[in-house]
Amino acid sequence: MRPHFLAIMATAFIALLSPVLGQTQEVSLKMVSGFAENSMYVQRLQTWIQKVNAEGKGVLQINFLGGPKAIPTFELGNAVKTGVVDLALNTGAFYTNVMPEADFLKLTQISIAEQRKNGTFEAINKVWNEKGNMQYLGRVVENQPFHIYLNKKIDKPDLTGLKIRITPVYRDFFQSLNANVITTPPGEVYTALERGVVDGYGWPIGGIFDFNWQEKTKYRVDPGFYDAEVSLLMNLPAYKKLTPVQHDFLAKEVLAFEADNVYWAHYTSEETQRQEKVGIQTIKFDAATTAAFRAKAYEVAWAAASKQSPEVASKFKGLFAK
Numbered sequence: 001m002r003p004h005f006l007a008i009m010a011t012a013f014i015a016l017l018s019p020v021l022g023q024t025q026e027v028s029l030k031m032v033s034g035f036a037e038n039s040m041y042v043q044r045l046q047t048w049i050q051k052v053n054a055e056g057k058g059v060l061q062i063n064f065l066g067g068p069k070a071i072p073t074f075e076l077g078n079a080v081k082t083g084v085v086d087l088a089l090n091t092g093a094f095y096t097n098v099m100p101e102a103d104f105l106k107l108t109q110i111s112i113a114e115q116r117k118n119g120t121f122e123a124i125n126k127v128w129n130e131k132g133n134m135q136y137l138g139r140v141v142e143n144q145p146f147h148i149y150l151n152k153k154i155d156k157p158d159l160t161g162l163k164i165r166i167t168p169v170y171r172d173f174f175q176s177l178n179a180n181v182i183t184t185p186p187g188e189v190y191t192a193l194e195r196g197v198v199d200g201y202g203w204p205i206g207g208i209f210d211f212n213w214q215e216k217t218k219y220r221v222d223p224g225f226y227d228a229e230v231s232l233l234m235n236l237p238a239y240k241k242l243t244p245v246q247h248d249f250l251a252k253e254v255l256a257f258e259a260d261n262v263y264w265a266h267y268t269s270e271e272t273q274r275q276e277k278v279g280i281q282t283i284k285f286d287a288a289t290t291a292a293f294r295a296k297a298y299e300v301a302w303a304a305a306s307k308q309s310p311e312v313a314s315k316f317k318g319l320f321a322k
């Protein structure tokens with residue numbers, strides 16, 4: 001046989017065998033975010049995607065399709081569940097229509113690094129796999145407590161007579177403070193404030209400037225409560241289809257993204273100062289009222305969780321505690 005014929009045969013043989021040998025063909029994953037593209041969450045996501053795509057040539061690529069304009073906020077969970085998209089940056093409150101347990105993750109009091117060590121991460125994935133047809137890949141926002149923002153003053157933790165924009169994150173707590181609640185995606189908050197449909201809204205400590213809400217916000221109530229959970233999620237069948245090489249690559253990249261979560265404490269102090277600078281006043285309570293306010297936030301949320309999904313709530317409660 002002539003040498004070049006041998007070479008062709010060898011190449012064909014390797015090509016045939018490569019799936020068996022676990023050699024990887026590049027996979028391209030479609031991704032959508034539940035948050036707007038100009039938000040810090042998605043800015044940081046896009047930086048990460050650039051890194052993944054640079055390092056993942058021949059292995060794995062992410063094709064970012066956009067935010068709520070690509071898929072409406074409250075429909076993204078289902079799009080991941082059904083495989084319309086492979087990957088999402090999303091928060092539990094936006095996909096309680098897929099599984100009510102999604103919103104429980106706001107109640108974690110330990111870091112994602114600790115969650116990976118104490119069994120929380122596996123416990124989350126068991127539920128997410130079974131109920132959501134999703135793999136929970138990692139949490140990329142931490143240390144972002146939620147607050148009540150108002151344009152009417154209160155002097156005690158009582159929202160009687162006030163209409164407040166919510167998502168499932170805040171529902172039970174704000175109702176326990178006697179608020180009238182109205183659920184909207186973030187994209188509708190500005191208009192609701194402008195038209196006086198709401199007197200305030202729930203949102204984490206960072207991000208109100210991304211939507212220009214500071215123009216319509218007079219007060220922030222302190223203290224904050226819970227911890228905004230924003231995570232990377234993947235359609236489970238798509239996840240299972242990854243080769244070991246792709247799987248390891250993705251896991252490594254997610255861990256690197258999480259290791260950068262130290263950023264969020266810095267963002268908190270920047271955003272707090274920025275709010276102060278534009279004249280947003282803080283409403284504070286005395287020490288006892290502050291402690292009772294925070295305790296009530298958790299009590300009410302865990303009570304609701306236990307009602308919705310008793311077994312999962314009881315498992316998570318033990319794991320999420322400090």
Ligand code: 173
Nearest residue numbers: 091093167169202203228
């Ligand atoms: O829209 C919201 O207020 C909300 O639920 C949320 C959750 C996590 C991060 C930011 C906002």
